[in-house]
Amino acid sequence: MIRRILPLMVAGLLLSLTSCSENEQSFETISIAQEQRELLTPQEIKAKIDASIQNGMHFTWKAVTTQTVWSAIVHGNSLATVGFGTDANDFDRTKSNSSAAQQQALLERIAYYEQKEIKDILVNADPYLNLMDVRIEKQETVAALRKLGLVRYVEPADFRYFSVAEMKPGIGGVTTQSDSGCGFESATLATSDYTTVTPNAKVPWAFYSHNIPSAWSYATGRGITIGIVDTGLSPNQSLLGANFNNGASTGRTVQKFGVYVDSIWPWSTTTDGPNDQCGHGTSMASVATAPRNDRGLPVGVAYNANLITYRAASNVVLDGYHEQNGVKNAFTALANNANVKIISMSMGHIFSVSKIADGVKYAYSKGKLIFCAGGTSTSFTNFVGVIFPAWMPEAVAVTGVKEGTSNQKCDVCHSGSEIQFTIQMQRVASGNTIPVDSYYDNQSDYVGGSSVATATTAGIAALVWSKNPTWTRDQVLNKLRQSATYYPTRNSNYGYGNINALLAVQ
Template sequence: MKKQILSLAIVLAMFSCSQNDNLETAVPQNGLLSKKEINSIINKSLQSTGDFNWTSQEVNTIWSAVNHGENILTIGYGTSKNNFSRSAEANTIKEDLIQLVRSLEKNSAKGATELYVDENINVIDIKVTNKETIKTLLKDSRVRYIEPSGYNFLEKNNQARSSSSGGSGCGYGTATLSTNDYRTVSPGARVPWSFDAHNIPQAWNYSTGAGVTVAIVDSGLSPEQKWMNQYFNDGASSGRSVQKYGTFVDSWWAWSNNYDGVNDKCGHGTKMAAVATAPRNNDNLPVGVAYNANLVSYRAVENVVIDDYHEKRGIVEALTALANRSDVKVISMSLGFPFSIGNVSDAIKYAHSKGKMVLAAGGTSTSFTTWYGVIFPASMSETVAVTGVKEGQYDECDVCHSGSKIDFTVQMQRTNGTDNKVPVLSYYNGQANYVGGSSVATATTAGIAALVWSKHPTWTRAQVLQKMKESADFYPNKHSDYGYGNIDALKAVQ
């Protein structure tokens, strides 16, 4: 594997001063900035404004990052700033820009030799080596943005690695569930304590998610958990389907098309899919929120931090494919990054334009970095941002982010002295585990959205979202840190 297994804890770990000291310092060549210098610029922007934008940086900064990132430059183009979707006019612009870059790179042995063109949104990836190319593109009115998408901002260190014992990131662990953390319902399924906190079991008297397709864009689905595969229809769960796709390329080479399949090699995607849609059966295992909803699982990333070129592209391909499916209503993304990623942002806007509800995790981090606000893509207005709070109180979980961009919250950390999180199916067949953070909060909310949409199949996304808001604690007001608060699923489906 080309990256360490990470959780969203890494999202902020790199902001400490000690992190910068660990970065390699390259010897300047022709004004080339080192990674340490580039990251310092990024960190300064994040700490002062809460965001970072590549296109607004100096030419030399972008060029240096391109050099440190396999010379890959992503170009977002179009007829206007908001023209992200393909059209005949946009196709002409695309061809013109490709020829422009190739002419500017004609004397380079490495430049403009590779190319990736997205078929749905106005984005191209091309190899660039000349500083003049970047300068020219920044001045071109047809260019919406440029980004060094091969540049890896986050350095992988021991502090940032995820525990395999569970939590919000990667992990294959299992756990014996405390009897205080669930109750059993017919025909023998375990209802997580957090479901009762949101009146989800009561909502099942009105809706179980039938007829709605929930998509989980994450690390894939475990082939070893039969209840999320061949036994997806079991017990009270019937007449639904599970589909698995893979858009992630596991390769050091940026231009590789060696897709890595559909199977989860992290554990995170399996748990998120299970929280939203696990079957209700008689095997004494945790049930999902929408236990009669269809599931589409995409292995689009290696882990939950969107830092690698192939992860960005994998998410784009997953989102655009889902956007073009009429059956998909809800898309859940328990993934994140400290600042905006152009092509991922375009793909989310594309899915949003097709009427999809895209839910995103507000951010899960280490306790000393939760000062940072809502991460990307939950920071986008086109997503529904969710974070986790403690049981019975509005206090973010020990590792959860909060802020003005949050729309909803889910109780996912106990206050009964155990700090236990949400019981869920694990990676391994017939086993359970606990999962926490804004990740499980997001997948839970995706399941609630499916319940509402199933009850009202002709409704639009706006109508479903409005009903969810009306069913939440703070409506019609919005809390500065917790949005509309906890949703009462029963009210949402009545």
């Protein structure tokens, strides 16, 4: 018996050793040239990003060297996002039977090059998307991953461009001169900037420029749910809370959620709630859906639409791990909500963030009509064209123009070939922008930039969809185009131009 067992044991041992040898050989030795081993400074990385943008290109991490990607990862708390899949469009984890196996194989590979255990590497794995956040310290790991066909991208998850720049521009649009797009101010509205309609609501001047009040004879947004990804919703503005159904606005719902984690620690998972702590999100919700109220305050475009807001970031500049993660999570949540037809986001970044791109693609695959701000900046980033994610083909990019025009952008607005629509939001004589409900109850304010243009367009889309509830996203979008200034010939920097809401609902 012993003579029979011994050969089997030896054979098994040899097989085991052979398997181990083959497994080790599958992880090739990565050699980094000496001149590429130096860690680039944050300023050097920023310079590469700026150079790409100034040359008229959209910056993506795929376009730069492994040394640059690795350096940005290291300077961003050694956090990296790895997107995987069988091809560039394999982003939906729920549609693949091999996602778990692919993720495990990649984690084993990372552990091999990092010489760590998997539990010390994996930070977060998205439940809906084929991506995960991991800790990477070695350039060899980045190089090995970038060689794999299974890896769609590997990029820094917490490199803060604007922290390097030492000053943050307002990308989405501002109510004050704040560089983050935040502000809690209120303002007394000039009587020339609104018209009072029953039951006692103020209609912003810009609404008449787009024939929105006339469109209300056909549709008010009833039955359509708009999802707003922003900084949250004020708990102090009752017209966007307990009095969401006020005056001529009835039978609709408002919900607010929070997915932003306010922490310096990437592994933290506790959100700071749904309430707006910036003011920007409240302004966007107001211009899109504020009730046709009896309190003498501004009304929103789709004053009978339902509203869902997500506090996804602390301000409009998506410049950190938790901001980018929050936006990604907001998009997947809205994508999975069958009631949501329209998503509006007036935030962004000057370069691509692939985890957010995956979230946008996921929402688009669920039939959502997605509007994103084309960009609003101070002089510090006026060299930037249309920002991310507005430049994505899955998003509808919107920017702001001056009163009475369709091809003269506002003083701080971006323009470019990706823009599809424009909204008049800056008065020529006074420079005043669009009246909205303030962060605080019974107060008004002004808001401008491509932010307010985007939320206004989302509201107009809700009017069209409520008039035609059986339509698809593409039918609604095509109707918006047909009602705009330049249709069918698209302007090179301003798309189809200003939307005529009345024509869009007829």
